[in-house]
Amino acid sequence: MRSDHSAQSPAERNASAGPGTSARRRGRPVYIALFIVLALIAAQTARLGLSGLYAQLGQNETEQWSPGRSRLPESAQIARAAKFYTDSLGYVADSPWALEGAGAMDLARMRISKKPREALASVREAHARFRQALQQRPTSPFLWANLALTKLYLNEIDDELFAALRRAGELGPWEPTVQQTILFVGLARWQDLGPELRQAMLQTIRRGAAREPRKMLEIVKSYTRFDLVCAIEEYKRIAGSDCKNAAQTAKPGAAQTQD
Amino acid sequence: MTATEHLHGPISAFAALWAAFALAVFSPGALAQAGYVHEISGSVAMQKPGAKSAPAKVGDMFESNTVFNTGADAKVVLKFADGQVLAMGPDSGVHVGEYHYVAHDLKLSSTTVELLRGDMRFIAGLIGAANRDGVHIVAGDSLLRILSPGGADFIVQVKPEPEEIGAAVVAQGQISVRTPYGPIYRIDAGQYVPWEPRRTLPPPMPIAAAPAVLQASVAELWTTIVPVSTPVAVAATARAAATAAAVSAAQTVASADTRQIGFVDAVLNAVSVHTPSGKTVNANVGQTFAPGTSFNTGTDGSVVLKFADGQVVVLGPASVLSIDQYRFDPRDLKASNSALDLEAGAMRYISGIIHAENRDGVSISAGASLVDILSSGDADFNVVVKTKGREQEVGIAAVASGEISVHTPYGPISRIKPGEAVPWQPGQTPPLPEPLALAPADAQATMAALSSAKLPDNAPVLVTAAASAAAAQSAADRAQAAASADPGNAQLRAAAQAAAERASAAAQAASDAAQAVAATVFASTLAVLPATAAGPAQAQVPAAAPALPPPPAPINPTITPGGGVITSCAGVSPC
Numbered sequence: 001m002r003s004d005h006s007a008q009s010p011a012e013r014n015a016s017a018g019p020g021t022s023a024r025r026r027g028r029p030v031y032i033a034l035f036i037v038l039a040l041i042a043a044q045t046a047r048l049g050l051s052g053l054y055a056q057l058g059q060n061e062t063e064q065w066s067p068g069r070s071r072l073p074e075s076a077q078i079a080r081a082a083k084f085y086t087d088s089l090g091y092v093a094d095s096p097w098a099l100e101g102a103g104a105m106d107l108a109r110m111r112i113s114k115k116p117r118e119a120l121a122s123v124r125e126a127h128a129r130f131r132q133a134l135q136q137r138p139t140s141p142f143l144w145a146n147l148a149l150t151k152l153y154l155n156e157i158d159d160e161l162f163a164a165l166r167r168a169g170e171l172g173p174w175e176p177t178v179q180q181t182i183l184f185v186g187l188a189r190w191q192d193l194g195p196e197l198r199q200a201m202l203q204t205i206r207r208g209a210a211r212e213p214r215k216m217l218e219i220v221k222s223y224t225r226f227d228l229v230c231a232i233e234e235y236k237r238i239a240g241s242d243c244k245n246a247a248q249t250a251k252p253g254a255a256q257t258q259d
Numbered sequence: 260m261t262a263t264e265h266l267h268g269p270i271s272a273f274a275a276l277w278a279a280f281a282l283a284v285f286s287p288g289a290l291a292q293a294g295y296v297h298e299i300s301g302s303v304a305m306q307k308p309g310a311k312s313a314p315a316k317v318g319d320m321f322e323s324n325t326v327f328n329t330g331a332d333a334k335v336v337l338k339f340a341d342g343q344v345l346a347m348g349p350d351s352g353v354h355v356g357e358y359h360y361v362a363h364d365l366k367l368s369s370t371t372v373e374l375l376r377g378d379m380r381f382i383a384g385l386i387g388a389a390n391r392d393g394v395h396i397v398a399g400d401s402l403l404r405i406l407s408p409g410g411a412d413f414i415v416q417v418k419p420e421p422e423e424i425g426a427a428v429v430a431q432g433q434i435s436v437r438t439p440y441g442p443i444y445r446i447d448a449g450q451y452v453p454w455e456p457r458r459t460l461p462p463p464m465p466i467a468a469a470p471a472v473l474q475a476s477v478a479e480l481w482t483t484i485v486p487v488s489t490p491v492a493v494a495a496t497a498r499a500a501a502t503a504a505a506v507s508a509a510q511t512v513a514s515a516d517t518r519q520i521g522f523v524d525a526v527l528n529a530v531s532v533h534t535p536s537g538k539t540v541n542a543n544v545g546q547t548f549a550p551g552t553s554f555n556t557g558t559d560g561s562v563v564l565k566f567a568d569g570q571v572v573v574l575g576p577a578s579v580l581s582i583d584q585y586r587f588d589p590r591d592l593k594a595s596n597s598a599l600d601l602e603a604g605a606m607r608y609i610s611g612i613i614h615a616e617n618r619d620g621v622s623i624s625a626g627a628s629l630v631d632i633l634s635s636g637d638a639d640f641n642v643v644v645k646t647k648g649r650e651q652e653v654g655i656a657a658v659a660s661g662e663i664s665v666h667t668p669y670g671p672i673s674r675i676k677p678g679e680a681v682p683w684q685p686g687q688t689p690p691l692p693e694p695l696a697l698a699p700a701d702a703q704a705t706m707a708a709l710s711s712a713k714l715p716d717n718a719p720v721l722v723t724a725a726a727s728a729a730a731a732q733s734a735a736d737r738a739q740a741a742a743s744a745d746p747g748n749a750q751l752r753a754a755a756q757a758a759a760e761r762a763s764a765a766a767q768a769a770s771d772a773a774q775a776v777a778a779t780v781f782a783s784t785l786a787v788l789p790a791t792a793a794g795p796a797q798a799q800v801p802a803a804a805p806a807l808p809p810p811p812a813p814i815n816p817t818i819t820p821g822g823g824v825i826t827s828c829a830g831v832s833p834c
Contacts, residue, residue, distance in 0.1 A: 100819055103816070178817075188468035191461055225462070
């Protein structure tokens with residue numbers, strides 16, 4: 001014998017359950033979907049958070065070993081920092097921050113390498129990472145500056161290098177480290193720069209006088225290009241005898257070949 | 260007096276003068292050694308004038324017109340008489356051209372070095388410091404000159420084919436380069452200049468701005484440990500460098516080989532070995548042993564043992580020998596010692612280097628008797644004891660070389676010379692030594708059996724290597740015997756051939772290792788010699804020059820601060 005309840009049609013059953021029950025049942029899939037969405041967002045946030053955390057740890061690590069910026073780090077230090085960036089990329093494979101950090105570690109590896117093949121592989125890796133990071137963040141002047149540096153180390157003097165120099169200067173004209181990298185790369189390839197880029201370089205030198213002139217002068221000194229800075233009062237003041245000597249001596253080195 | 264006789268005097272005087280001149284100019288001594296190979300890693304070939312190319316090794320001397328070629332991943336450091344140093348990188352070729360070093364007049368001195376390909380580091384010596392015009396450095400078709408007084412330290416790299424590509428990096432001093440594409444007037448310390456076809460020469464720039472490949476190859480040479488650039492007496496320093504290299508190799512192997520003090524060189528029939536851990540095993544050729552080991556030859560066994568210092572012991576049948584103590588440190592012979600105890604049986608003993616350098620370090624007991632070696636040179640003697648307690652010992656000692664004394668339970672035997680023998684037995688004072696031929700027949704037979712064994716030499720060895728060689732030789736002998744027993748069996752012949760090749764390779768390895776140990780012993784012996792008026796007895800290897808600081812890095816990559824949230828300094832205004 002069937003019960004009364006079982007004799008009811010589904011519509012009747014819904015009606016007898018009351019309007020609240022019906023709404024709850026209708027809302028359940030929404031809640032589940034909402035829960036899934038929230039869980040996904042939470043997971044994604046956690047992933048991003050962990051990725052960012054590891055990238056930050058990597059950056060902290062590099063800041064500890066490069067305060068003077070002129071001492072080469074040791075391979076263990078690089079490996080430790082690189083591990084943080086690799087972990088970061090494990091959570092978000094295309095994190096521009098981690099890619100940039102990992103690329104910087106590749107360049108650091110290159111600087112301490114004594115094996116040409118290994119050094120070349122490192123700098124190629126860095127180049128690929130910077131390019132990938134730029135796809136995510138094309139407005140970072142640091143990334144463009146680093147890209148220019150890798151092109152220099154790859155000995156690839158082409159439009160990509162010139163574009164990277166130009167973009168870095170446009171996006172971070174007042175960033176001291178960007179200025180310094182632009183100057184360093186630009187002076188290394190001064191002969192290959194067109195008039196426009198040379199002009200941009202001179203502007204960078206002028207702007208650098210307002211930020212970290214001593215560091216800029218150090219770079220200029222390493223290229224013996226006092227002719228570019230001694231007309232600027234700020235540099236002239238701190239260069240002292242270097243500017244005087246440069247004025248007295250004919251252009252040193254193969255200065256005859258310079259413009 | 261004939262015309263000939265008239266001429267004889269002047270001609271002979273002229274001939275004598277000519278002979279003296281020729282002797283001075285063309286004798287091996289006159290072909291002054293320009294320098295020596297200070298250090299090598301990897302495969303390096305050296306071709307002396309008029310000779311075939313041969314592998315170079317540390318301590319080799321070379322004269323003018325010698326060519327060096329390094330293989331992939333190889334490096335070599337050459338040091339010249341005036342102190343000049345050349346370090347070659349991998350895949351490089353250098354021709355050491357005319358080299359004249361006149362210590363008392365540097366203006367007469369000159370040096371020519373030609374980099375054929377690859378890279379080299381050049382550190383000027385006295386010639387470069389005092390007579391820059393006497394230094395000729397060629398790299399491909401480029402010429403390099405030292406500008407700075409006092410010399411220079413620089414690296415030059417050249418790839419001559421198909422068109423020359425090169426670069427010069429200066430670590431210290433200043434240089435100029437005349438390249439096929441134009442002159443580089445000056446390169447200062449820390450700077451480099453590349454040159455390549457169809458490109459205007461750039462101004463000097465910091466090495467940190469060089470392509471990665473160049474930076475890495477420069478770093479390799481930059482950080483190479485080189486000797487100080489002071490003048491050297493080539494021959495003596497070369498010998499010292501060779502010894503130092505061998506010592507270094509030996510120290511590496513010796514440090515890993517302190518527990519194994521000897522090995523079984525030959526064994527006949529069953530001989531049991533009682534190890535310090537309490538195990539008893541059968542002796543096999545190539546088996547190594549440690550202090551505390553004892554050997555028992557059973558009724559018909561015999562065994563030949565060789566120790567690390569070269570000491571050799573042969574045990575006849577029914578013998579028991581314990582190695583109570585043994586320590587051999589080729590770097591410190593005074594701290595080395597050996598204590599053997601022949602409990603019973605027959606033993607032939609041949610001394611090793613411990614006895615030669617530290618007589619007090621060797622102790623040999625036979626039953627209740629003690630044997631002392633009196634002579635300082637090699638000693639070779641037999642001793643046979645049959646013992647049933649202190650009062651029942653019967654023994655005989657016979658000497659083949661050296662001199663010994665024996666303290667028996669019945670009184671001392673003060674000296675036994677080569678060819679003599681002395682027996683001892685209960686109730687009798689030991690007699691005076693007499694010829695071995697007068698000894699009892701059974702004693703003579705026992706000693707003849709000991710003397711007939713084929714023995715290894717008594718030079719120090721690296722135990723593991725020598726043991727492996729002995730085992731390999733034993734295996735080869737067995738394989739050869741099997742092949743000889745079945746001449747038609749090609750498989751056995753091939754196995755014998757393979758075993759012989761393995762034995763040969765193992766013997767070579769053992770020989771190399773033994774040479775390293777011998778060099779260590781030699782060096783430790785030199786170290787204890789007193790200084791002489793001419794200087795310390797030890798030849799001096801030049802000390803390492805202070806390491807160059809790593810090339811400066813004006814620029815390091817900077818990571819976008821804060822992960823890319825650029826809050827300041829972007830845009831057009833200063834901040």
